[in-house]
Amino acid sequence: MEVKINREIRDYTESLFFGLSMRQFIFSLLAVGVAVGIYFGLRNVIGTETVSWVCILGAFPFAAMGFIRYHGMTAEQFLWAYLKSEFLLPKKLTFHPTNMYYEALKQTMQNKESEEWKRHD
Template identity: 45%
Template structure:
């Protein structure tokens, strides 16, 4: 506030300070599944950036697997 009030005016400087402080104040009330804002951000960074490896989807046809086991048992 003190650095900008001379350049942009007192009222504009006060609004800039309010707008800049609002996200920090909102972070104090943030809760997601029991996590605070800092814990949530760290968990998000870990899961999306640090530990994000290639995820390969491999389907498993359980029905076919059960039928093939039954066929084995029939011929035994």
């Protein structure tokens, strides 16, 4: 008998419905609901083929929110981090280069210059 254990314990998700986690299942239902709503709302307005593409495009963001993780963050955690970094707490980062070689030898160069001035006087 073999028991499979994730290498990282934090990556464990419990399967509840159809092998999906609760989060994935809820967002899948939401995506299906959006697609059905779009279909019944637009089937008499535009053609069947166009409605099918609009349903796919309308359901995709909801389905993606349930399944996609970026740097260990869920979709809403990523969106909140993006909003904070770009709009709520933006910082203007400036780069000020330092010549470490010059800084290390600055004192030596100043001493040398003062010695040259003394010799010229």
